[in-house]
Amino acid sequence: MDVPEMHSDLEPIAFLLGRWEGAGVGGYPTIDSFNFGQEIVFGHNGKPFLTYTSRTWLLDEAGARVRPLAVETGFWRALPERRLEVCLSHPTGIVEIYHGEVVFHKIELRTDVVARTSTAKEYTAGHRLYGLVNGNLMWAYDMAAEGQPLQSHLSAELRKVGDFAPEAY
Numbered sequence: 001m002d003v004p005e006m007h008s009d010l011e012p013i014a015f016l017l018g019r020w021e022g023a024g025v026g027g028y029p030t031i032d033s034f035n036f037g038q039e040i041v042f043g044h045n046g047k048p049f050l051t052y053t054s055r056t057w058l059l060d061e062a063g064a065r066v067r068p069l070a071v072e073t074g075f076w077r078a079l080p081e082r083r084l085e086v087c088l089s090h091p092t093g094i095v096e097i098y099h100g101e102v103v104f105h106k107i108e109l110r111t112d113v114v115a116r117t118s119t120a121k122e123y124t125a126g127h128r129l130y131g132l133v134n135g136n137l138m139w140a141y142d143m144a145a146e147g148q149p150l151q152s153h154l155s156a157e158l159r160k161v162g163d164f165a166p167e168a169y
């Protein structure tokens, strides 16, 4: 089956499509800081949303993968007037809905709703910035969790390692 052309509503966020790989740093007042590697894949199937999956790994000082860290997956829904709705699901018992907007190659997302299973950590809000800088995808993530106010948990820089491959969808 042929994959349809990209939906025109996706034009403002089309720069995200493809496979990205890179590394970042993480921390929080309640945990030790760490280095991580990340792979993000954005795809589409002709409808007005992007599919999204992120995988991460703990990195040692030499940059080698030690073990898997967080995984998250969901959908980036493009709306008129460069607005976005993003639904993300985490294996840690958390689901979140973000509202946001795209300005040129910069995306800002804030949680509208967070839901947690009874065993999930006490996470209440997130704020994400994504930007294309010199062709690389930079992103930064602030969270409110474990009684702490909204503050940095992660930031990373990824380079494009593959174009969108329609046969994967």
Ligand code: HEM
Pocket: 026, 028, 030, 031, 034, 036, 054, 056, 057, 069, 070, 071, 072, 090, 094, 121, 122, 123, 126, 143, 145, 146, 153, 154
């Ligand atoms: C996407 C990449 C992410 C990476 C690499 C990452 C990594 C980590 C690491 C290594 C820890 C400390 C050890 C642990 O509890 O496993 C941690 C703690 C935590 N993370 Fe993340 N995380 C990521 C995303 C997220 C997201 C999206 C959320 C919320 C939805 C989140 C919420 C938390 C919370 C609540 C803690 C516990 C803090 C505490 O126990 O005091 N993280 N993260």
